[in-house]
Amino acid sequence: MIKISHLYKSLNRELVLKDIDLTINDSEIWVILGQSGVGKSVLLQHMIGLFHPDQGAIEINGLRLDHLTAQQWLDLRRTMGYLFQEGALYDFMTVFENVAFPLQEHTALSVLEIKAKAENILQLVGLEGVERKYPAQLSGGMRKRVALARAVILDSKILFCDEPTSGLDPILSRDISNLIRDISRHFRTTTVIASHDIANAFRIADKVAILKDGQVVAQGTPQEVRASQNDFVREFIH
Amino acid sequence: MQKIDLFFFYRQTFLIIAQKLSGFGRALYFFADVCSLGLKGKIRLSELMKQIYEQGMQSVVVVALTSAATGIVLALQGYMMLERFGAKEKVASLVALSLVRELSPVFTSLIFSGKAGARVTAELGAMSVNNQITATKVMGVDPLEFLVLPRMLACVLVLPILVVFSQVIGIMGGYLVAVFQADIPGSFYIHQTLRSINYVDFLSGFIKTFFFAILIGWVCCYQGYYTKGGSIGVGHYTTRAVAFAYIFVVLSNTVLTKIILTFWG
Numbered sequence: 001m002i003k004i005s006h007l008y009k010s011l012n013r014e015l016v017l018k019d020i021d022l023t024i025n026d027s028e029i030w031v032i033l034g035q036s037g038v039g040k041s042v043l044l045q046h047m048i049g050l051f052h053p054d055q056g057a058i059e060i061n062g063l064r065l066d067h068l069t070a071q072q073w074l075d076l077r078r079t080m081g082y083l084f085q086e087g088a089l090y091d092f093m094t095v096f097e098n099v100a101f102p103l104q105e106h107t108a109l110s111v112l113e114i115k116a117k118a119e120n121i122l123q124l125v126g127l128e129g130v131e132r133k134y135p136a137q138l139s140g141g142m143r144k145r146v147a148l149a150r151a152v153i154l155d156s157k158i159l160f161c162d163e164p165t166s167g168l169d170p171i172l173s174r175d176i177s178n179l180i181r182d183i184s185r186h187f188r189t190t191t192v193i194a195s196h197d198i199a200n201a202f203r204i205a206d207k208v209a210i211l212k213d214g215q216v217v218a219q220g221t222p223q224e225v226r227a228s229q230n231d232f233v234r235e236f237i238h
Numbered sequence: 239m240q241k242i243d244l245f246f247f248y249r250q251t252f253l254i255i256a257q258k259l260s261g262f263g264r265a266l267y268f269f270a271d272v273c274s275l276g277l278k279g280k281i282r283l284s285e286l287m288k289q290i291y292e293q294g295m296q297s298v299v300v301v302a303l304t305s306a307a308t309g310i311v312l313a314l315q316g317y318m319m320l321e322r323f324g325a326k327e328k329v330a331s332l333v334a335l336s337l338v339r340e341l342s343p344v345f346t347s348l349i350f351s352g353k354a355g356a357r358v359t360a361e362l363g364a365m366s367v368n369n370q371i372t373a374t375k376v377m378g379v380d381p382l383e384f385l386v387l388p389r390m391l392a393c394v395l396v397l398p399i400l401v402v403f404s405q406v407i408g409i410m411g412g413y414l415v416a417v418f419q420a421d422i423p424g425s426f427y428i429h430q431t432l433r434s435i436n437y438v439d440f441l442s443g444f445i446k447t448f449f450f451a452i453l454i455g456w457v458c459c460y461q462g463y464y465t466k467g468g469s470i471g472v473g474h475y476t477t478r479a480v481a482f483a484y485i486f487v488v489l490s491n492t493v494l495t496k497i498i499l500t501f502w503g
Contacts, residue, residue: 048376050372050375050376073378074378077376077377077378078378080376082373082376084369084372084373085369086368086369088368088369088370088372088373089370090365090370091364091365091368091370092361101377102377102378105377105378105379106378
């Protein structure tokens with residue numbers, strides 16, 4: 001479970017996140033929606049420890065992130081996957097090497113076991129026969145699939161996705177969103193997605209939170225958010 | 239009005255100095271972190287070998303050409319001057335000592351900064367702006383250990399080898415001029431060369447090279463690691479890294495030469 005309590009954050013003297021309160025239960029898919037620059041990515045980056053709150057706290061599985069030792073962080077990060085907006089794949093590695101990298105770093109699996117697992121996960125994300133290609137030889141959608149495979153290859157318990165459909169056409173956006181949902185169900189991960197893709201968000205999310213100027217103005221199931229009487233929410237989602 | 243201007247001037251000056259000092263402090267921390275990883279033995283051999291190969295191969299041709307040309311020019315100039323005094327046989331010593339003590343370490347380091355150093359900064363810079371460094375952290379891997387240490391260590395290992403290579407090629411260039419232009423017997427040239435270089439000459443050049451390699455690796459990795467501003471930022475930081483590396487090599491050469499001459503004269 002991820003619990004965010006009264007989180008405040010300022011960047012360059014500007015308040016980016018204000019009094020964020022969210023409780024994300026295990027195996028739920030949450031989508032944090034909002035316009036560009038409202039703090040969605042900053043909120044995600046707090047959850048993986050790249051930012052530290054000015055006030056408030058984040059707990060993951062009962063562990064307060066600001067109290068973690070370096071070793072606890074390392075252990076926690078091994079249970080998390082993060083899908084970056086542009087994939088953030090290593091240019092100097094092939095697709096196979098990119099996907100196998102977390103296994104080589106954090107497991108004692110043999111070369112054959114790593115190969116089998118990497119091929120299996122690539123099959124799961126619908127990518128076969130591209131193992132020897134480099135990221136620069138792939139399309140944007142394929143790169144995201146590879147990045148998703150890398151994010152969950154350690155059987156991650158928590159998956160964070162930062163704008164997974166940005167820069168993709170509507171069909172590809174739908175495919176990637178479906179894939180994230182299927183992968184989350186398959187691995188039973190707790191998934192938090194930052195996005196401004198309203199249609200796909202409402203389609204795949206168990207819960208939705210809407211951010212405006214760094215504040216959560218609505219949260220709940222897609223039906224509850226749709227029924228919100230908040231003017232901004234009504235304007236944003238319709 | 240004048241008071242306000244003066245206040246503004248002092249404030250801005252103070253802020254600029256504070257900013258530079260904090261930047262230098264961060265660079266020192268960066269260097270200390272990378273060194274501590276190296277001392278703990280967290281060296282990835284496969285990555286290191288890859289970097290050694292890439293940095294070495296990238297610079298070797300340019301170093302060879304420059305060194306040969308330098309040796310030839312040194313021998314030509316030296317031969318012209320020394321012949322006037324009837325001491326043309328000293329050209330071997332002139333070429334060897336100039337190359338071993340001074341020219342090869344400095345020239346090779348400058349070339350290395352422009353080739354391998356620029357490559358290191360651009361690679362790390364591109365990784366930084368494309369979130370690959372952040373992704374490394376998020377995957378629970380230390381980017382300093384995985385991406386920076388092999389590059390910095392490769393600089394320290396490759397540059398001395400390139401300098402020795404440059405010295406040999408430069409001396410061979412001088413040999414060609416001595417034999418074909420100055421009519422000095424080849425065996426005499428080689429004998430003179432070996433006799434004129436002692437371990438102090440070689441070591442002084444080697445110590446300098448070692449310092450230059452550390453400086454180049456540090457500056458280029460640091461600039462690349464903290465690159466911001468997209469593709470324009472990569473170009474900007476790469477240029478800055480090479481410029482800083484040139485300045486540091488030239489300035490530290492002055493200081494090191496003075497220190498070495500004071501102790502070993």
